[in-house]
Amino acid sequence: MRIPFNVPFVHGREVEYIREAIANRHFAGNGPFTAKCHSWLQNRMQVEKVLLTHSCTAALEMAAILSGVGPGDEVIMPSFTFVSTANAFVLRGATPVFVDIREDTCNLDEALVENAITPRTKAIVVVHYAGVACSMDSILEIARRHGLLVIEDAAQGILSSYRGRPLGSLGHLAALSFHETKNVIAGEGGALIVNDARWALRSEIVWEKGTNRTQFFQGIVDKYTWVDIGSSFMPSEINAAFLFAQLEAANTITEQRLRVWQTYHEAFAPWECKGAVRRPIVPSDCSHNGHLYYLLFADLAHRTAVQSFLRRAGIDAVFHYVPLHSSPAGLTFGRTAGSLPVTERTAARLLRLPVWAGMTVGDVDFVAATVSQGLVEAYAG
Secondary structure, three states, X not given: OOEOOOOOOOOOOHHHHHHHXXXXXXXXXXXXXXXXXXXXXXXXXXXXXXXXXXOHHHHHHHHHHHHOOOOOOEEEEEOOOOHHHHHHHHOOOOEEEEEOEOOOOOOEOHHHHHHHOOOOEEEEEEEOHHHOOOOHHHHHHHHHHHOOEEEEEOOOOOOOEEOOEEOOOOOOEEEEEOOOOOOOOOOOOEEEEEOOHHHHHHHHHHHEOOEOHHXXXXXXXXXXXXXXXXXXOOOOHHXXXXXXXXXXXXXXXXXXXXXXXXXXXXXXXXXXXXXXEEOOOOOOOEEOOOOOEEEEEOOHHHHHHHHHHHHHOOEOOEOOOOOHHHOHHHHHHOEEOOOOHHHHHHHHHEEEEOOOOOOOHHHHHHHHHHHHHHHHHHHHO
8 A cells, every 4th residue: 555645636627627728729828717716816815916826936036026125135034944935035136034933833933033133134934834824913013113024935825824814815925836735736836915005016017027918908008018027927827727626626625634634633642642743733823724744753763763664654754844044055045043943853853744635534544553653663662
């Protein structure tokens, strides 16, 4: 029996919608299915503006352009994140300033943010790890006092919320991911969320390669031309058609993933009581989407032992990020605000288990039982 780490979910209408896009003879971006995705996301997330992108990386790069950061500026963010969070700002010449994470949620520690602020700080980038929200009220208040932007890396956060507000709707700008490892997918894809009206027009220009093409199609100008910096950020209509089918199934996908998450959570409660592992912690003011399930082991040796045991049993379980502050590029382009002991401990101890819509009860029980057997052997050794 083999249990892969991820199996991309297909709802069933993806091919139908792709056929429709082909019949429409509109293959490039910003067609009817793009408009449907924009409308779905705007209504569901209660936001003013959404622009589909070909990746979450592209959405973050758009956010960096709109934020106006450049050489000499600093952007506060966690080190425990994917490289795109930092790369987007490094490409503009800014310096990532890495801050430690919280023990409970693996999210940016809001208590450490203020001490990291300097006269060069322009923005705070939060990453909602595992679809569990950062402490947004505190971070937004810090940003307000210091005149900073807040940008949400909500790559893992679709249909998660903080105090009843959807992730991605809280900061000035936000980015979503529809990569095939996420809950709702387009193969490759993402979206920029614009929550500040001052960027409504410019975001479209950046999205349209620096042109006012959107205004031309709206009849506002009689021809379009190059007016700003930008790039080719939008996905094809084929990707948007696939994505729209996924968005229609978003509730079902989330429910299935949450069932897997909850089964794991209950199965590993006895091991947490014994002190062998620590399960994910979801604060009471957060509602999550079951994006991923992880265990934190006592140390690297125990994690390695259990991961190897799972591999021999045919189960793919993976660790997560190499902290950016310790990576070659992080050492070159960024700096740390103090030490990051929680980030380093977490990176060495965290193991992610298979979670995907469509996992059977037998699949989940097999993974849980095998992890338990691996823990018995790891601690016996």
